[in-house]
Amino acid sequence: MVHVIPPSIGQLRSGNVARYPVASLAGGGMQQVGDEWQAVAERYEQRKAQQQAFDTEIAARQLDGELAQAEADAVANAPADGAGLHDAMYGQINPHSGQVVKTGLFDTLVPDFLKQVPADLRPGLASRKAALREAGSLRMAIQQLQRRKQYEQNRWSEIQTSELGKIANGDPDDGAAFDAARQAG
Numbered sequence: 001m002v003h004v005i006p007p008s009i010g011q012l013r014s015g016n017v018a019r020y021p022v023a024s025l026a027g028g029g030m031q032q033v034g035d036e037w038q039a040v041a042e043r044y045e046q047r048k049a050q051q052q053a054f055d056t057e058i059a060a061r062q063l064d065g066e067l068a069q070a071e072a073d074a075v076a077n078a079p080a081d082g083a084g085l086h087d088a089m090y091g092q093i094n095p096h097s098g099q100v101v102k103t104g105l106f107d108t109l110v111p112d113f114l115k116q117v118p119a120d121l122r123p124g125l126a127s128r129k130a131a132l133r134e135a136g137s138l139r140m141a142i143q144q145l146q147r148r149k150q151y152e153q154n155r156w157s158e159i160q161t162s163e164l165g166k167i168a169n170g171d172p173d174d175g176a177a178f179d180a181a182r183q184a185g
Helices: 025-077 085-090 106-116 122-126 129-169 175-184
Strands: 100-102
Touching: 025 085, 025 106, 025 122, 025 129, 085 129, 106 122, 106 129, 129 175
Parallel strands: none
Antiparallel strands: none
């Protein structure tokens, strides 16, 4: 036995939900069920997007923690004058092309971290890489500058103390020795 479905009943709405004449009691009920399922599907997609954003943020915070630890280690292991601190951590970027000219620890940490996170979180984290590099690069440049200033201040204090000690311990009647110490200082 062959059944023929009238076009008004068998028309498809969004997805695979059949549209029934609303005038009938069954048609109105089916329409409500279809609308409810559509709302459930939309809510599911919304929750799924929220969960992915949450997971991405958690992974980003873990990456921030790893970068902060690497920066702290780089600062602790840097020479007293801070030379090379920025380049060791963040390398160098060509300002015109944005290409990495010299790699730093950042260029190995971030790809290694991205390999560890689930594949669906990688695009969200990879899109933050440039911003992370820029912010971290600025922090390291400030650290390097501060260490250099502190180093110069310490060296100046040492030299000043040494030269003033020579003058203070020298013979007050020896003008030539005083002038020589003053010129050296």
